[in-house]
Amino acid sequence: MTSPETSEPEAPTTTFADLGLGAPVLKALKDVGYESPSAIQAATIPLLLEGRDVLGVAQTGTGKTAAFALPILDRLDLSQKTPQALVLAPTRELALQVCEAFESYSSHLKGVHVLPVYGGQGYGTQLSALRRGVHVVVGTPGRIMDHLEKGTLDLSQLKYLVLDEADEMLKMGFAEDVETILADTPDDKQIALFSATMPAQIRRISSKYLHDPEEITIKAKTTTSVNTTQRYLMVSYPQKIDALTRILEVENFEGMIVFVRTKSETETLAEKLRARGYSATAISGDVPQAQRERTVEQLKNGKLDILVATDVAARGLDVDRISHVINYDIPIDTESYVHRIGRTGRAGRSGAAISFVTPRERRLLDQIERATRQPMVEMRLPSVDDVNVTRLTRFDDAITAALADEARLNEFRDIIAHYVAHHDVLETDVSAALAIVAQGDTPLLLSPDDPRFARQAREREERGAGRFRDDRPERPERERRPRDPNKQLTAYRIEVGKRHRVEPRQIVGALANEGGLSREDFGHIDIRPDFSIVELPADLPRDTFDKLAATRISGKLIEIKPDRGGRPKRDAGAPYQKRERR
Numbered sequence: 001m002t003s004p005e006t007s008e009p010e011a012p013t014t015t016f017a018d019l020g021l022g023a024p025v026l027k028a029l030k031d032v033g034y035e036s037p038s039a040i041q042a043a044t045i046p047l048l049l050e051g052r053d054v055l056g057v058a059q060t061g062t063g064k065t066a067a068f069a070l071p072i073l074d075r076l077d078l079s080q081k082t083p084q085a086l087v088l089a090p091t092r093e094l095a096l097q098v099c100e101a102f103e104s105y106s107s108h109l110k111g112v113h114v115l116p117v118y119g120g121q122g123y124g125t126q127l128s129a130l131r132r133g134v135h136v137v138v139g140t141p142g143r144i145m146d147h148l149e150k151g152t153l154d155l156s157q158l159k160y161l162v163l164d165e166a167d168e169m170l171k172m173g174f175a176e177d178v179e180t181i182l183a184d185t186p187d188d189k190q191i192a193l194f195s196a197t198m199p200a201q202i203r204r205i206s207s208k209y210l211h212d213p214e215e216i217t218i219k220a221k222t223t224t225s226v227n228t229t230q231r232y233l234m235v236s237y238p239q240k241i242d243a244l245t246r247i248l249e250v251e252n253f254e255g256m257i258v259f260v261r262t263k264s265e266t267e268t269l270a271e272k273l274r275a276r277g278y279s280a281t282a283i284s285g286d287v288p289q290a291q292r293e294r295t296v297e298q299l300k301n302g303k304l305d306i307l308v309a310t311d312v313a314a315r316g317l318d319v320d321r322i323s324h325v326i327n328y329d330i331p332i333d334t335e336s337y338v339h340r341i342g343r344t345g346r347a348g349r350s351g352a353a354i355s356f357v358t359p360r361e362r363r364l365l366d367q368i369e370r371a372t373r374q375p376m377v378e379m380r381l382p383s384v385d386d387v388n389v390t391r392l393t394r395f396d397d398a399i400t401a402a403l404a405d406e407a408r409l410n411e412f413r414d415i416i417a418h419y420v421a422h423h424d425v426l427e428t429d430v431s432a433a434l435a436i437v438a439q440g441d442t443p444l445l446l447s448p449d450d451p452r453f454a455r456q457a458r459e460r461e462e463r464g465a466g467r468f469r470d471d472r473p474e475r476p477e478r479e480r481r482p483r484d485p486n487k488q489l490t491a492y493r494i495e496v497g498k499r500h501r502v503e504p505r506q507i508v509g510a511l512a513n514e515g516g517l518s519r520e521d522f523g524h525i526d527i528r529p530d531f532s533i534v535e536l537p538a539d540l541p542r543d544t545f546d547k548l549a550a551t552r553i554s555g556k557l558i559e560i561k562p563d564r565g566g567r568p569k570r571d572a573g574a575p576y577q578k579r580e581r582r
Contacts, residue, residue: 025073028105040067041066044071044192048067053212084136084159086144086162087137089140090165091513092140095117098164099116112136115136120516141174142177146550157186159186160192166178166194173503191211193206230374232376243356244273256324260310261331262310263286263520266310281307281308285310296319300320327356330364334368490536490537493531493560496556498529500556502553511551517536522536545560
């Protein structure tokens with residue numbers, strides 16, 4: 001028998017009030033349902049409130065936004081009309097997400113103005129807001145640099161500067177812009193730098209611009225949420241749509257994101273799901289911001305249940321209703337996987353992630369399991385019996401709910417009794433007939449004789465015998481991102497090259513971010529010593545071209561213009577012929 005003295009008392013739970021935040025901010029946190037701070041928040045908020053510079057290393061989804069937003073809001077001087085806080089983010093999606101967080105946390109602070117500044121948005125909206133006065137600016141480095149050069153953004157009285165996802169900004173080629181902004185703002189500002197990794201370049205920036213920073217490293221046991229169950233299903237490529245349909249039948253989901261690799265596949269899959277009776281829509285990097293916001297709002301309020309998305313389009317999505325994430329196409333890198341399933345199982349809620357894996361993609365599954373240190377459980381394809389059991393259960397639940405409505409029951413009892421008396425039939429037969437009327441032409445239960453299911457059963461048997469093969473023809477990895485064959489590409493010249501130390505990924509990142517382009521809009525990239533040739537859509541809209549003209553890469557204005565070197569137009573689907581070297 002264990003004596004009472006041997007049991008240790010539980011450590012008291014830290015609250016947001018314990019961190020030193022003021023009453024208005026605490027009231028806003030209560031409104032959004034936050035109860036206790038995450039590890040990064042508990043470690044960071046007190047230091048920032050004291051005025052210390054902070055270098056935070058933590059994975060995505062650990063609550064970094066609140067870690068810097070709450071102390072900034074707590075110390076804002078609302079009488080000052082010039083920007084007091086600047087948050088730099090790598091993408092417009094993240095910038096908008098951070099803005100939404102600031103607005104939520106400031107709901108009980110009267111007169112706080114937060115402005116998102118990013119490429120793809122008109123300058124007029126940003127300029128008028130800056131003239132009226134803003135307290136917090138959240139933007140991408142390229143657009144912030146544009147405003148600084150035009151003299152339309154006054155950072156002379158800046159007190160707080162945050163670098164959010166600093167490693168992503170460096171990967172996208174914003175290093176020089178970030179350092180320019182750091183150098184051109186007041187020396188006495190407080191800096192908070194957050195990053196998922198700590199490469200040498202970030203170490204150098206930290207030692208150069210941060211003043212005696214406190215380094216905080218949050219090492220999670222896994223890189224994925226413990227609240228999210230992770231499963232995978234071995235399927236052939238043609239089997240995926242039927243597998244997804246059966247999973248939708250048996251899984252008790254509320255809201256769902258289905259991830260695919262390319263933007264063309266988003267609409268194709270969404271259309272197939274709508275044809276099967278599901279409320280689904282597609283979202284990709286090409287979707288205008290206003291339409292994206294409407295779609296997210298529909299997902300939040302229950303008018304939409306399934307979102308088919310690409311990785312880029314889903315960055316920054318945080319919707320409570322998302323209970324499931326389906327990797328219809330498994331991502332080719334671990335980071336994308338973590339970002340994807342981070343859309344569910346957030347803030348203590350439970351979530352589920354299911355990945356479709358073809359036999360040839362087994363190695364990708366192994367890489368993800370090693371990196372996240374969290375093995376996935378193999379699930380079996382729901383059988384016809386599984387689907388029928390679920391359908392019968394839902395049918396029973398619908399009957400039970402109808403029986404609870406006594407007023408309507410009495411109304412229909414009289415109608416049924418009248419029918420039975422005048423047609424001399426059993427009440428059970430009338431009930432069955434009413435079920436037929438309610439069900440329509442679609443059968444309630446699936447038949448095992450359906451040829452699709454017979455084929456899938458045969459494939460499972462062959463896989464068990466070691467003979468199962470993916471039905472898709474073998475093809476190089478790069479061909480899995482098909483471009484629109486009708487899209488014409490043409491060559492553009494940009495004034496950055498090898499001597500500016502640019503790489504193709506920097507060019508793609510900068511142009512995509514500022515012009516709202518997707519990866520499928522890029523063709524061949526030829527980097528020369530002093531300039532580069534980039535193939536882009538021939539029908540590039542004028543406003544997109546103007547946005548690209550203001551883009552900077554490695555701190556240099558790219559001065560984009562059509563290439564006059566005689567390179568012919570070609571179809572996007574045509575292979576690029578390598579030129580012979582002189």
